Amino acid sequence: MAISVAPERVLGPEASEVHSVRAAATLTAFTNALAVAMFGLVPGFDGGDSAVAVAIIGLLFITAALLRVFPGWRAKRIRLVDLSFLVGLLIVFVVQLIAGIGLQRNADNRGDLQTLCVLVIVCFLIGIERAWELVGGPNVGLVHQLVALMRERHESSKADDADGS
Numbered sequence: 001m002a003i004s005v006a007p008e009r010v011l012g013p014e015a016s017e018v019h020s021v022r023a024a025a026t027l028t029a030f031t032n033a034l035a036v037a038m039f040g041l042v043p044g045f046d047g048g049d050s051a052v053a054v055a056i057i058g059l060l061f062i063t064a065a066l067l068r069v070f071p072g073w074r075a076k077r078i079r080l081v082d083l084s085f086l087v088g089l090l091i092v093f094v095v096q097l098i099a100g101i102g103l104q105r106n107a108d109n110r111g112d113l114q115t116l117c118v119l120v121i122v123c124f125l126i127g128i129e130r131a132w133e134l135v136g137g138p139n140v141g142l143v144h145q146l147v148a149l150m151r152e153r154h155e156s157s158k159a160d161d162a163d164g165s
Helices: 017-040 047-074 080-105 110-134 142-164
Strands: none
Touching: 017 047, 017 080, 017 110, 047 080, 047 110, 080 110
């Protein structure tokens, strides 16, 4: 099996709106995780400030992405399920904003700090999953595997029924 990167699929004039936005969302997820984690390592620096700033930038990205794909969604070229990754990022940025504000108010709040640490990990995982999807990697999720197994068993039982009749 080989994986190839097809930049024309995500960049350029022939790229679909969804793939372009997914590529930008992937970069945003990675950048968010990297910025929050790196600024959190600076001695004496309040991690809440960077979390709030990057969350606001992320929310602006989500707004711009939705404005970009809205015409395609209205024209039914884009399905709602195709935009689920934006909903996931929206949730991450809202929670990050709340936790960041909590850290700005009380830098010793371990709960908000722990929330930001988990969100950094979530953003890396979102970025990895989206990057895998963008390069055309096979879907290896649990639900996908279970559906494939059920479909295979159903087709096998159909073949057995046809052989027996």
